[in-house]
Amino acid sequence: MGIEFQIVLEGNGAAVAGEHLQGYVIALVDSSEVKGSSLDVSFQGLERTQVEFDEWEGTGDNRHMRHRTLTSSRSILQIKIPTDDQTTSSFLARNSSSDGDKGNSIIASGKYQIPFDLELPDSLPGSMYHSKPDQGHCEIRYSINVILKGSGVLWNYHKEESVVVKSRRLPINEDPIPYDAPPVNEAVTAWCCWNAGSVSLGARLDDTKVAKGQTCQINVSCRNYSSVEITSVQAVLMQEIQWRAHSNTTHDRQLLVSLDFTKPLLLEGTLTAHSKEELRQARAQPDKIVSELADIYRDITSGKHSASFEIPRESSSLVLCTYSSPLVTIRHKLQLQITTAGCCIGQPNLTIPLLIGEAGAATNIGSQGNTTIDIKVEEEKPPAPYVPPSYEDAIQAPVIYVPSSQAHTGGIKVDGNDNGEPDIVFQDLTASNNNEKPSLELLLKEMAHSLADWDIVQSKARDSAWDSIFASLEPAQLGQILKQVELDFDQPKIAECVARQKAELSGGQFTCAFVVAAVQSTKEWNRATVVEKLLPFCSDLAQNQQLILQQLTDWEKLVTERAFTNALQQKQL
Secondary structure (H helix, E strand, O other): OOEEEEEEEOOOOEEEOOOEEEEEEEEEEOOOOOEEOEEEEEEEEEEEEEEEEEEEEOOHHHOEEEEEEEEEEEEEEEEEEOOOOHHHOHHHHHOEEEEOOOOEEEEOOEEEEEEEEEEOOOOOOOOEEEEEOOOEEEEEEEEEEEEEEOOOOOOOEEEEEEEEEEOOEOOOOOOOOOEEEEEEEEEEEEOOOEEEEEEEEEEEEOOOEEEOOOEEEEEEEEEEEEOOOEEEEEEEEEEEEEEEEOOEEEEEEEEEEEEEOHHHHHHOOOOOOOOHHHHHHHHOOOOHHHHHHHHHHHHHHHOOOEEEEEOOOOOOOOOOOOEEOOOEEEEEEEEEEEEEOOOOOOOOEEEEEEEEEEOOOEEEEEEEOOEEEEEEEOOOOOOOOOOOOOOOOOEEOOOEEEOHHHOEEOOOOEEOOOOOOOOOOOOOHHHHHOOOOOOHHHHHHHHHHOOOHHHHHHHHHOOHHHHHHHHOOOHHHHHHHHHHOOOHHHHHHHHHHHHHHHHHHOOOOOOHHHHHHHHHHOOHHHHHHHHHHHHHHOOOHHHHHHHHHOOOOHHHHHHHHHHHHHHHHHHHO
């Protein structure tokens, strides 16, 4: 046998982002002929995608259908466990003899135990695998890898052990990201051509960040200005998974939850049909639309019509955590739809995006606004020093501790050859970027390859070397930063962080022009929230608020009205 490696992980081989992965490597050496130059132990994470499709190729009689398989991969994590340090090199140094001709060490027979304690970055996505028949698959996987370099001519002794990683538990102390969905006002056509009036549907969720197992409350408002009755207001929670290989994309959709909001709305009589005369009078009032928006906004903020739904719990293997990267995107959407009586009638619908994350370890039931919180929270305590169990009579090295600051995260997409897997070589982007001077270009470059854009921007804000970049930032450059954000839900806090840095470091030169650029660069559903975050920093709000208002819809003006009032009052103090 020569040498056999075993990898033992605490916690049944599972880990949580932001927490510690602990375990040890066992080396069983039963021969004095085993040699090696170094023992490499690392913890690695990869994204892999495969897209399959059929396409025609050739011409004339040679034209035929060809099945193609394209693959891409991306290294997202590498933590090197420094086993070659003098204090932890018992495996190669203290119990070995020199083989000077080859620069290797001859490893003495025996048992060796090398314990490790790794602090994982909290931005790691959870392990996952998803496939679609005949169209490919995507996965995020992690593993501990051990290689004894110099132990062979054609190959080296090695061992790989898979590790299941769960995403970081969703923090409950972060600011909520509410969403007041713009009402959908659609003409109702009967028999595909007859104008039967219109129907409006609006909804609000106090926080679009939700945990698995959380019970949420959604507020709904409906207005029926048509001659047909609304028979139901229903919703579905959908999970959409999209993965890319080369320039090709495959996607899949899964139904997680079905909901029915009809009953509370029926009790208020907002779903009933109207007569032709009532509709004629309504059309004669040009201000009806604005007043209708105000009524809907009042309904959804007061919680007049509400319903509860539960995010699938941890026991469900179907639900994944929301995630977005250049290769894999996992989105969650709550889609509401109105069903009307009759045939060939349009069915208005609206969509609310959700960020689904992991729940914590202890249960805390409370309330936050109009959202019922039933999530798990865990009090943070510093972990105790890792004391590995003794392995028989093995020679044990000291515990190797690696903090998360030494982890290298993020990477560049690598495309494989046609019908072949790519060779992944981890590129230490952090090391190469450390040699570059701070600049907007460097910031955008790091965000493009990162696991979490928020971590990148926040780290620059804390680094005084970047002060001049934030101080000299122009409105268009703020827009560039927000466009580069991979996960929509991070846009509000990144905009706020950059605005605070700009205002503080430039002597208050954060103007309404920055808010305009942010509105133009933010995902549509985030626009109102971003405006509310940025208004307190505007030095010229009283003089130039109209520049911002010109960018907003009537609905967004309603939603942000209080934020404008509060910001203006604060400026007068």
